[in-house]
Amino acid sequence: xxxxxxxxxxxxxxxxxxxxxxxxxxxxxxxxxxxxxxxxxxxxxxxxxxxxxxxxxxxxxxxxxxxxxxxxxxxxxxxxxxxxxxxxxxxxxxxxxxxxxxxxxxxxxxxxxxxxxxxxxxxxxxxxxxxxxxxxxxxxxxxxxxxxxxxxxxxxxxxxxxxxxxxxxxxxxxxxxxxxxxxxxxxxxxxxxxxxxxxxxxxxxxxxxxxxxxxxxxxxxxxxxxxxxxxxxxxxxxxx
Numbered sequence: 339x340x341x342x343x344x345x346x347x348x349x350x351x352x353x354x355x356x357x358x359x360x361x362x363x364x365x366x367x368x369x370x371x372x373x374x375x376x377x378x379x380x381x382x383x384x385x386x387x388x389x390x391x392x393x394x395x396x397x398x399x400x401x402x403x404x405x406x407x408x409x410x411x412x413x414x415x416x417x418x419x420x421x422x423x424x425x426x427x428x429x430x431x432x433x434x435x436x437x438x439x440x441x442x443x444x445x446x447x448x449x450x451x452x453x454x455x456x457x458x459x460x461x462x463x464x465x466x467x468x469x470x471x472x473x474x475x476x477x478x479x480x481x482x483x484x485x486x487x488x489x490x491x492x493x494x495x496x497x498x499x500x501x502x503x504x505x506x507x508x509x510x511x512x513x514x515x516x517x518x519x520x521x522x523x524x525x526x527x528x529x530x531x532x533x534x535x536x537x538x539x540x541x542x543x544x545x546x547x548x549x550x551x552x553x554x555x556x557x558x559x560x561x562x563x564x565x566x567x568x569x570x571x572x573x574x575x576x577x578x
Contacts, residue, residue, distance in 0.1 A: 343373025343380075343399075348502035351383040355500045358395060359388065362493040367422050368395045369415070374447060374455055377433065381442035385431040389497030392489035394428040396421070397442070398435055401455050410436070410453050417468050424472050429489045430482065432465065439466035439474075441482050508532040511541055517556035524565055531560070531567040539569045 339350060358368050372380055381397050388395075396418050400411035418434050431442030436454035446459040458464050465482065466474040483489075490496055507528045509520070520531065535541045544552035560567050 341373075343376040346373075346376045346380065348383070348504055351380055351387070351502060352500050354380065355384055355387040355498070358384070359493065359496060359498055359500070362393070362496060365393075367393055367428075369418055370395065370397045371415075372397050372399050374399050374401065374435075377435075377456070378445035378447060378459075381431055381433055381445045383502065385442035387498070387500050387502075389499065390488045390490045390495050391431065391486065392429050392491045392495070394422060395431045395442075397431070397433045397445075401450075401453055420468070420472060421466070425474065425479075427483070430486050434468070437468045438464050439468065440464055503529065505529040506532065508534070510534045511536055511553075513542070514551045515542065515553065516551045517553050517559070520553070520556035521559050524560060524563065528565070530565060533567055533569050535569045541569060 339353065341350065354370060361368075370380070370384075377397060377399060384395060384397075398414040398418055400409055400414060402409040402411070404411035414435055421434055421439060422428065433440045433442065433445045433456060435456050436452070438454060438456055438458075440456060440458050444458045444460060444462060446457055447455055448457045449455055463475050463478045465479050466472060488495065505527055507523050507530075509515075509531060511533055523531075533541065541557075542552045543554050543557065544550065546554065548554075557567070559565075
């Protein structure tokens, strides 16, 4: 497809996954060029949609479009070839962009300006760094490859889960957020919530009977109807 990444939807991820799956036996590695705005969503989606990957699937893009002076597109593509040649045992989904090598489930965009546009989400280290040489964090890479589990070199060994449910809602808590808003969303068909709460992941759950807006009623409703909600703060996740 030729599509701005801001306009990508889950059906597009399914096309990417299916293309990799269909051609898996024909190639030793796969490169996906992708716009930067939703790159992290796509790398995570592919990571979870294809299990038992025994070959590398590497995403990249550019901060400056190819053909424009100063473009980093060609450099990023060349760096992918450098990494694949350097580490033949590489498997799973990665982003290679600027000087960073990041696993597919940890990709977070940090800037619109720098050539190093992405960072590893959370407290984990990058898998590696690119400069005039390539430096791998062998401990981080070994841990990632270990957690991948089974690694298949043939399509027959892959586990394909190529469907995505869009009935989720991501919310940022603000002072005065009302329970009724969350309940209305749940009643409309939302199957799960991500709540970016305040402080150390502390939502406004007031004492029972409080006469000011709080989220106690919403949490009770979600628990009663078995609708999951995860509370996030920077670097940490709590599940209710």
